[in-house]
Amino acid sequence: MAQKATVSWIRTNGSATLTLAGDWTLANARDLAPAVAGAAAMRPGDHCLIDAHQLTALDTTGALLLLRALGDSPPSFSAADVQGLNPANLALLQLVTARHGQAAPARPVHASFVRLLERIGGAIVDAWHQARELLGFVGMMLATLGKVFSGHRRLRLTATVFHMEQTGLDAVPIVVLLSFLVGAVVAFLGATVLRDFGAEVFTVELVSYSFLREFGVLLTAILIAGRSGSAFTAQIGSMKSREELDAIQALGLDPIELLVIPRLLALLVMLPALTFLGMLSGLVGGGLVGVMSLDFTPAMFIGRLHETTELRHFWVGMAKAPVFAFLIAAVSCLEGFKVEGSAESVGRHTTASVVQSIFLVIVFDALFAIFFMELQV
């Protein structure tokens, strides 16, 4: 379809002529590129002419290749130098000549070791900034919460109840199911290991201690961080990217009061409630495995639960729930406020919100474990 493109030098006494033929277009560029490189190498130093009588087509790529054939110092392409080129193509050639030749900016390339140090330093500074931002935001949340309770700011009851439904009620099935399954798995593991020692009966303590103290609240908090924390970030973030937050401020309203406090209160109420359900269904899951594979009766399981497990384990677990709720709300709302402009930014901050809140939940859980160990509860 396209005519093959060729290029060659013709030398007559004292001057050299570059002869072009065929379609100098993008479609032929692949074959033309080596020929052009060869022609550029053979370029005579003196003044040269261009013969384009046999040229059948020229586009910007062809013009660019022609410039390359002529080497580093392309001529001005006055009509006298270029023969047989129609005016439209000459105009194209002149435009390309004018716009080309601006050298591409060199990308800064660092030595790899310097770059490594730079990235480590950057990450540390980033972490420090994030910690400071989070602390500042927690302060703002607490101050606004204080104003709400002292009556200086309104409590948005409708929004709070709406978020309680979304983060609490709607999350019940998944929290219950997951806790049930993990409870069953823990009981099964315990039974398998303890049977060798003839101590299957301690499976009850294993399930009850782990679920009341740790797993009930930890599983629920991680699920809620992934489910509701990400939703908070995405909601607030998309509002930020559509300038709705600026509109709230321009109307003289307080985005913390309007958006953050209802979400915080909803989580503070619902995370403990969900934790309670999680503990129960974990115990049920463990009990079911006990009854089915360890020849317990349900009455035996409940009886042993009463005998061996003190109420303080329950309170140790429950005490952590509001703290985790506060962490999740603070991190996810802050990440929402940090969104800038694009939809891509919403996605990035949603990911960061989930990762950070799960990270903080686990770190605080470890701190709590040490704290309660020292208290010997």
Next chain:
Amino acid sequence: MNADVLIEVRGLRNVFGTQVVHDALDLDVHRGEILGVIGGSGAGKSVLLRSIVGLKGPDGGSIRFLGQDTTHLGAEDRRAIDRRFGLMFQDGALFSSLTVLENVELPLVEFHHLPPDLVKDIALLKIALTGLPLDAAAKYPAQLSGGMRKRAGLARALVLDPEILFLDEPTSGLDPVGAAAFDELISTLRNALGLTVFLVTHDLDSLYSLCDRVAVLSDRHVVVADRIATVENNPDPWIQACFRGPRARGARAHRPVPAPVIPGGFDGNSR
């Protein structure tokens, strides 16, 4: 004459649910011209553009694009057609994970097996042609202003040397100086590259300063498609409201002397 018609739309019908956007719409786009399409908000200008380039299958009628009926094309033939036009979206639609240079290089890398330095050279040339400063080439779309994103989108649309360029509201959201500069850029590129331009716009200044012909979309079809002086005198009420309104008076006052239109005059013998 027929050889000079690049796009021929006949009896186009587009329906969304119960809402008929286009009905019995006819439109021709001639080789080498800049055709401006104007119409009220919601008149279906962008839908018309999307139907022609194949992003939306029409609900009736036929579209002949570069001599082929594109309404019943297989996927491979469709892709061959796709490479012959360039489309600039309203906000550039640049890929946000790539730099401007990588955005412009992408079609070249995908469709042509060229040496990497040539690919880069071609892409940088296109970036320079659209008037972007070269230090913008290494930036990501999020780091650019709206006008620069439009120019980068134009560079990507031009990179395969298309025969026809579709522009979706190229001057919307630009300041008057930037909009005028963009109009001039389109005009320069059309003259140098022998492009045919299909321009969807709201901007009366663009219509007066840039377009060879204007098509008015109203009441589900093209009311008139002609030189702007002729369009102005059409008795259609929307056209009268639009071209006799206070905003049109200003645009008309600054109308440049129209250049003579020679059909096929800009493409030379080469295409």
